[in-house]
Amino acid sequence: MKLILSRHGNTFGPGDKVVWVGRRTDLPLTADGCRQAQHLGNALRRSGVTLGALYCGPLRRTRQYAEIIAKAASGAPLPIVDSSLAEIDYGAWEGFSSQEIIEQFGREELEAWERSGAWPESPGWNPSEDALAHDVTAFVEHVAQMQGEDSAVLAVTSNGVLRYFLRLAGNTVEVKMNGQGGKVATGHICILEVRQGNCRVHAWNIAPDPDWLSDCVRRRA
Numbered sequence: 001m002k003l004i005l006s007r008h009g010n011t012f013g014p015g016d017k018v019v020w021v022g023r024r025t026d027l028p029l030t031a032d033g034c035r036q037a038q039h040l041g042n043a044l045r046r047s048g049v050t051l052g053a054l055y056c057g058p059l060r061r062t063r064q065y066a067e068i069i070a071k072a073a074s075g076a077p078l079p080i081v082d083s084s085l086a087e088i089d090y091g092a093w094e095g096f097s098s099q100e101i102i103e104q105f106g107r108e109e110l111e112a113w114e115r116s117g118a119w120p121e122s123p124g125w126n127p128s129e130d131a132l133a134h135d136v137t138a139f140v141e142h143v144a145q146m147q148g149e150d151s152a153v154l155a156v157t158s159n160g161v162l163r164y165f166l167r168l169a170g171n172t173v174e175v176k177m178n179g180q181g182g183k184v185a186t187g188h189i190c191i192l193e194v195r196q197g198n199c200r201v202h203a204w205n206i207a208p209d210p211d212w213l214s215d216c217v218r219r220r221a
Contacts, residue, residue, distance in 0.1 A: 048214055169199040
């Protein structure tokens with residue numbers, strides 16, 4: 001099974017103050033974020049990739065993104081909302097810019113999370129790291145059981161959660177070195193191959209392209 005992971009599109013427009021938003025901050029997509037979803041849906045349609053299922057987190061930004069994709073991609077299934085794809089609650093960091101977080105909690109914690117996904121000591125992050133990792137693993141196992149080996153599934157989630165999908169893969173060292181700890185830009189996608197209980201990264205933090213998407217989904221690791 002090819003699991004296509006997408007970070008939702010933009011929730012901040014030009015001139016907006018960019019702050020950390022987790023599961024307690026339920027922002028909608030901006031107009032540009034909607035265009036990013038349309039672009040992925042169009043890329044899927046032109047690629048000829050047929051989705052066996054389409055999942056999304058419960059926040060508006062992920063639900064909107066998945067709904068636009070479903071309309072743009074011919075024959076795409078309706079989105080299934082799954083709480084395992086909900087963004088992390090960033091606790092004491094919620095609502096602050098990166099600079100404000102550095103000023104209040106120190107640069108070391110922020111840089112360690114950005115660089116390598118090291119869970120910070122700052123209070124209030126939720127769920128626990130162990131619970132988050134368990135939920136992501138259970139989601140992948142469930143989807144793999146529901147789908148055939150040759151199927152393709154799309155899951156729309158958020159940047160923090162995506163790091164825990166990356167941890168499932170056995171070939172992550174190069175990705176982490178080149179991808180700033182696994183960070184994914186808004187509107188970008190990643191592809192994992194899930195086969196016989198094992199995961200491998202095909203691509204990480206890539207802008208959607210129909211030709212590349214078609215080749216990557218059909219190619220085996």
